[in-house]
Structures are given as C-alpha cells and as structure tokens.
Amino acid sequence: MPNEEEFIGNTPRGLDELSVWTSRHVEAALEPELPIIDSHHHLYDDERGRYLAPEMLDEISSGHNVVATVYLQHSASYRTEGPEALRPVGEVEFAAGVARAAATQSVRLCAGIVGHADLALGDQVLPVLEAQQEAGNGYLRGIRHGATWDAGRAGYGRTFARRHLLLAPEFRAGYAHLSRMGLSFDAWIFHPQLPELIDLLQAFPETPVVLNHCGGILGIPPHTDHEQVFNVWSRHIRDLARYPNLSVKLGGLGMLYGGHQFHHDIEPPSSETLAETWKPYVETCIEAFGPARAMFESNFPVDKQSCGYGALWNAFKRLTRSYTDSERACLFHDTAKKFYRLDLPPPA
Structure with missing residues (x-):
C-alpha cells in the first residue's frame, strides 16, 4: 500500500467526508455580482x-453569481442494456x-452538455453521435473521449485509453465527424501528451477544441521535479496557443494528479493559498491564449478533493484582479x- 505522501488515486475520500472537510473553511464570495x-x-x-442537481446548487449557494453550467461526461447514468457503443447515450x-428542469431557473444547470462517444469506432461512430444529438434535446454541444495515458503513478486505480489514441487513424476517422455535425x-x-494534440489540431483545423484542466499538469511520480514539469508544460502551452481553433479551461488544478497535497491537511486551503499555488499555471494559460480563448471551470466534485467551491471561485477572482472588466x-x-453556443440572456 502507498504511504500518505504517495499518490493514492484521484478520489480517495467520499463525498460525505469531503462535505464535512470543506465546511471547515467557508469564505464570503468576493465580487458576488460577477456573472x-x-x-x-x-x-x-x-x-x-450522490452528486446531483441539489448538491450542485448547494455548492453554488456559497454566494457566487453562477448563472449557468456546462455538464461534462463522467461515465454517469449509462444505459445498462443495448449495444455497448450506445450506452453512453444514457x-x-x-x-x-x-437541463430541461433548470431551463426556467435562476441557475441554468447543464445549459450545455458534453457527452462521450468512442471515436475509435471510426465511421461506425456516426449513429452514436446522431443518437447523442437526439438524446441531448438541443443541449448537446460536444464530445469528450478521454485520452489520458502515463507510465507512472497517474495510472493508480484507473484504466487508461490506449497510448497515442489521438494519433490513431481509426480515432481520427471518428473525430472527423464532429465538425460536420456542429460538435x-x-x-x-x-501534459506529456500535449504534442499529440498539436498534431490533431494541424490535421483538423476546422474542429473547435477546448483543452481541459490547463493541460493535465502532473506532479506525482515520476513527474515530481515541478520546475522541469512547468518548463515542459509551459512550452507546450505556448505552442498550442498558436492554433486558433483551440481554447483552454482554467481549472482542474485541484485534482490530486497535480501533487499539491491539500487533501492531507486538516482544513481545506483558503482562496489566498489556492491563488498563490495556481497562479503560474493560470497566468501562463491566459497570457498564451488570451481571455477570449480561456474559461474558468470548477471541475466539481472532482476538485473538491482539494478545496471548497466558494474558495475556488474566490481564488480565480483574486488571480484576475489586474485584468480589465471586459x-x-x-x-x-x-x-x-x-x-x-449557450442560449442564455445577457448577464445583468
């Protein structure tokens, strides 16, 4: 068994335990009017x-003006019968x-949906994508087919996609259908895989892509030389930013893959601590991509392993105080x- 300083999987604590832990440090929302x-x-x-709409709304009640959310696939509520390829439609x-239940509410949960389809099916993925669009009832916006792979500790407790998935011809045959369907x-x-994304962007410049979690920065064995990791990652980020069809999500930094060890502390970190820790990564991404191609994310409840929802948004607000209102x-x-492409009214 790994000792407590080693990586013990990305979700070592259950949601009930995390709710108790994060309640030990609660902050008032900074700039609560910011949409x-x-x-x-x-x-x-x-x-x-259990982490459903009531639990998400409870996080949002921390005081931040969250007007809408985007749902990301997480292997939830798959169909239990029928063809394997169609089960993610569930x-x-x-x-x-x-999304339908929240359509008239003050917080538009799941205003956009990103589902999963096995793009490695090649052209056979087309009926799956069509079924996803029908099931989405107008809310489906994109597809995520996770391609994380690493030979080190990041594989603990999980199953990876095959190595070099983004380069596989059959994956690219399925991927080619996305832009044709408006997805x-x-x-x-x-982060060590980022050059493979560059190759994909070059091959399909017409497909809108967003890089999740600042590019998946690893900080667990063998990636424990944080200066070296930062130098490699930041060079890849600057290379990626040259492709105009790519945007980046600023977040996911609370995942335990980053090796920041907040989950070992008796109390969760403050927004000041989070901002100081995350500053190099967030600022590098914004500098490279510009605000018009960068968006903040909570990645909850996954990032709840490292912090509370309110502190997370306060940290992002602290990190952007030097930026203009626009x-x-x-x-x-x-x-x-x-x-x-969210159908939302202009923010008040």
Missing part, C-alpha cells in the same frame, strides 16, 4: 456517491433532463458562452 458560467462539472449517483439523456471536442490528456467577463462568462 459566472461554470464551464466544467459533473453529476452522478452511483458507487462514487448520460446525455440524464443531463438533458436536468466541439473536449481534450482530456496529461477581460474578466470573457474569463468568467463570455468565452464559455461563445464556445459552447
């Missing part, structure tokens, strides 16, 4: 625990039900609205 679109969160009710059906792609990979509007609201 926010949470561009990346999950919902589920299974062996991982997740889009589930998220679309949440974007959420890229979830680790730049902050992009980072917190407008970029996500534009990328995911």
Whole structure:
C-alpha cells in the first residue's frame, strides 16, 4: 500500500467526508455580482456517491453569481442494456433532463452538455453521435473521449485509453465527424501528451477544441521535479496557443494528479493559498491564449478533493484582479458562452 505522501488515486475520500472537510473553511464570495458560467462539472449517483442537481446548487449557494453550467461526461447514468457503443447515450439523456428542469431557473444547470462517444469506432461512430444529438434535446454541444495515458503513478486505480489514441487513424476517422455535425471536442490528456494534440489540431483545423484542466499538469511520480514539469508544460502551452481553433479551461488544478497535497491537511486551503499555488499555471494559460480563448471551470466534485467551491471561485477572482472588466467577463462568462453556443440572456 502507498504511504500518505504517495499518490493514492484521484478520489480517495467520499463525498460525505469531503462535505464535512470543506465546511471547515467557508469564505464570503468576493465580487458576488460577477456573472459566472461554470464551464466544467459533473453529476452522478452511483458507487462514487450522490452528486446531483441539489448538491450542485448547494455548492453554488456559497454566494457566487453562477448563472449557468456546462455538464461534462463522467461515465454517469449509462444505459445498462443495448449495444455497448450506445450506452453512453444514457448520460446525455440524464443531463438533458436536468437541463430541461433548470431551463426556467435562476441557475441554468447543464445549459450545455458534453457527452462521450468512442471515436475509435471510426465511421461506425456516426449513429452514436446522431443518437447523442437526439438524446441531448438541443443541449448537446460536444464530445469528450478521454485520452489520458502515463507510465507512472497517474495510472493508480484507473484504466487508461490506449497510448497515442489521438494519433490513431481509426480515432481520427471518428473525430472527423464532429465538425460536420456542429460538435466541439473536449481534450482530456496529461501534459506529456500535449504534442499529440498539436498534431490533431494541424490535421483538423476546422474542429473547435477546448483543452481541459490547463493541460493535465502532473506532479506525482515520476513527474515530481515541478520546475522541469512547468518548463515542459509551459512550452507546450505556448505552442498550442498558436492554433486558433483551440481554447483552454482554467481549472482542474485541484485534482490530486497535480501533487499539491491539500487533501492531507486538516482544513481545506483558503482562496489566498489556492491563488498563490495556481497562479503560474493560470497566468501562463491566459497570457498564451488570451481571455477570449480561456474559461474558468470548477471541475466539481472532482476538485473538491482539494478545496471548497466558494474558495475556488474566490481564488480565480483574486488571480484576475489586474485584468480589465471586459477581460474578466470573457474569463468568467463570455468565452464559455461563445464556445459552447449557450442560449442564455445577457448577464445583468
């Protein structure tokens, strides 16, 4: 068994325990009027625990002005019968039900939905994408086919996609259908894999892509030389930013893959501590992509392993105090609205 300083999986604590832990440090929302679109969160009710609309709304009640959210696939509510390739359609059906229920509410949960389809099916993925669009009831905006792979500790407790998935001809045959159907792609990979995304962007310049979680920065063995990791990652980020069809999500930094060890502390970190820790990564991404191609995300409840929802948004607000009002509007609201084509009223 790994000792406590080693990586013990990305979700070592259950949601009930996390709720107790995060309640030990509660902050008043800074700038509570600032409109926010949470561009990346999950919902589920299974062996991982219960985190559905009421639990998400409870997080939002921390005082931040979250006006809408984007739902990201998380292997939730899959169909239990029928062809294997079509089972992820159940997740889009589930998220679309949440979106319909929230359509007239003050917080538009799941205003955009990103589902999953096995793009490695090649041309055979087309009926799956068509079924996803029908199930989405107008809310489906994109597809995520996670391609994370690493030979080190990041593989603990999980199953990876095959190595070099983004380069596989059959994957690219399926990927080619996305732009034809008006769908974007959420890229979830680790930072050593970023050059493979560059190759994909070169091959398909017409497909809108958003890089998840600042590019999946690893800080666990063997990636424990943080200066070296930062230098490699930041060079890749600057290279990626040259492709205009790519945007970036600013977040996911609370995942335990980053090796920041907040989950070992008796109390969760303050927004000041989070801002100081995350500053190099967030500032590098904004500098490279610009506010018009960068959007903040909570990645909850996954990032709840490291912090509370209110502290997370306070940290992002602290990190952007030097930006103009229009730049902050992009980072917190407008970029996500534009990328995911969200049908929302102008923010008050």
